[in-house]
Amino acid sequence: MTIKQPSVLPGFGLTFGFTTFFLCTIVLIPLAALVLVAASMTWHDFVHLVLSPRALGSYRLSFGASLLAASINLVFGFIIAWTLVRYEFPGRKIIDALIDMPFALPTAVSGIALVTVFADNGWIGQYLHPLGIKVAYTWIGVTVALTLIGMPFAVRTMQPALLEVQRDLEDAAETLGAGRFYVFRRIILPTVLPALLTGFTLAFARAVGEYGSVIFIAGNLPMKTEITPLLIVIRLEEFDYKGAAALGFVMLVISFVVLLTINLLQAWGRRRIVQGTR
């Protein structure tokens, strides 16, 4: 342990104290309250509630759409980040700034904007409708909304990693005889994989917790287009605090398991790359 190193910031005791204090007040205590409320239910009630068909449908939509949206962001976020990092073109700065827009916009505004565009008579929706593709008020709409709000997370995490992929590595691989695809698969991808995973994780986490934008475009039909956060709000409006807490608890557990898995994967990957760095 080398915690006694002199530093410009106040000592370990003080900083660690603050860390625990903040974590407790804003993360741990509220979460503990959630678990406690859920725990005050009987086992039978709890199981009945969290495994009801309506709840199961909402999990499927929430986590399914979130995974799909995060995957879309993984691929297209990578392409956007690559374009912004590797190429110099007029308007690059503007596009770079646009990436952050979903961060700043109130999510309800994004939701309403998406409905305007994707409703059956909307700008894009009117062309999709004759093709039999309904976006608004279906699971597709949910995915679109979740992709939108997760995108900046993906792009912003990948950008710095791509900046660090040295051109020299590609040049070296090329002089050694490797083709473009080989270079991408064997050199670029392994180098940026940790950042890709982080971007995916953040986009996924953001999507699972999203509420504001989805409720406008989802249509909120029970079993079909109802996301778990909405179901929780509905339970709250019915003053069924325990039911809401139980659903919240389930979300908490699934999210935690997914995030932990990805983090472990990442740690494993990182260890492989910088094993025993001196």
Next chain:
Amino acid sequence: MSITLDQVTKRYQGAPVVNDVSLDIGDGEFFVLLGPSGSGKSTLLRAIAGLAGVDHGRISLHGRDVTHVSARARGVGLVFQNYALFRHMTVADNIEFALRVRRMKAADRRQRRQELLRLVALEGMDNRLPAQLSGGQQQRVAVARALAHKPEVLLLDEPFGALDAKIREELRRTIREVQRELGITTVLVTHDQEEAFAMADRIGVMNLGRLLEMDQPQELYTRPATRFVATFLGAANLLLAHQTRDGLRFGKTAVSTHAPGTAHSAREHEVVAVVRPEEIEVAPARESLKSNYLARGSIEEILFTGALERMRIRMDGGADVAPLANGNGNGDGSGVALLEVTRTLHEQRAFQVVPGQSVAIGVRRIHILPTPLSSFTAFAQSPDEAEALSQQPLLVELATRMKTRISARSEPTFGVPGEDCEACGAFAGTTVITSGSDVAQRAEWLLQRGADEILILPQGAQSPQRVLIHWADETVRGATLAVSASVLRHVSAEAVYVGILPNQSADAQRPHGVRALLDARSEAQEVHGLEMRTELRFGDVANELARQLAEVPGQMLILGVCDASVLAARFGALLTAANWPVLIVHRAPDGLAP
């Protein structure tokens, strides 16, 4: 020849970063490209590797034209300054990368890997990751990786840049040994002259995108042809001297040293002399010098550096005799540079000196640069005009790059026909005048009074991107080419020789014209080390030149003439209209001195 470059040019945003480089590298040769940062040496190396395309010229490897072959298919090995190892792969995987790409069998791969690891003395490191190795070891892996696919040439881009001195030395030796053992043609890029000396069979020195000189290290050091090479390779004092029939003269002191120069005319003329710091001797008095007396001076500074003692001496006699630049190449053209001297401990014991002491300075060896451009004289009718002209940005830029000085001189009778001036016959170096309506007459006036080179500068002239070369008579071809070569070493511009034939003779004379162009090109290349493009035009010489100069901005004209009296008549309109710099090179035919 292993590597042949033919007039390779690479432009970046219009400006040439590699400018007309031609080069032949023999089988198994260790060639070092040496130059300051931004000289285009790395770009040239990347062009050889196929990582950078070229805009003009051809590249051949072992007789195979690879100009348009991708890096992948060129089969070269490239080693980078920052190693560029694949950090997520083990040493073994890194080395086998090229073999895997080529789908070699695992057993063969392993065998080749063992061979390579033994070659770079890293046996048993197979399963380490790059992060577990020291910088020197990583670079050894990079060398092994670059050699895995048995490339025809090995290219090294500043491979020792990131290493500390001791490891550098060791790795240098390893690379040299590996290179000898495999007999592989190798090109190394560096900015470190010591490294170049230590490794090279031959050194090519680059500056401003041009390959200035190439030769064996010792030749380059003792007999450089350009100021840049003289000051970049080791320390050098550049001094202005006068070459006379009897020998050299520094200021008023005749130095009897026989220094074979470039007597481009039998007349006395100004030359640039290179004196290495270690060729200078100091003694208490002129009589006790063992070598040729140069001047007296006072010691400004003494530095003890271990084996050698370094000192800087202020020469008596002021700015006129002071060196143009000293060992560090930091002469600013203002004429206050100090003379750089190094002495061995042995010399030091024989004559101890202290700062401030006045000493006699002797020189053991002087090398005269073959460049015809020595110094600049801003020439005008009034002192004010001359002074203003000497501040002209392009002139100052040229002088700074050429490490030479600009003096201002005024003659009230300048340009008045028939009027003589006081010190005529003493035009030293290049005379600089402003352009104007009577510029042709004024230039003629100067030529008739003994000026050999005249630079005509229009207001606000910029550094040229293209230099047109033309001579009005074959007798001045050599002189014009020598001057052009000298100018082009100091500007980042393309050189184009324009041959012009009279219109009516177009068909009859075409073969003759083409042969003249080719002759000119090969003479420029072989005698003056100047790479230039050639163009053949038909029509009136002055009109044709004017038309070409007007095409794009940023051009300069170098014009060779042998007869001063026809200048105004033939080129008057061209010179008067000029808003581009013109350098007139004048050599009177032998026996017809003005």
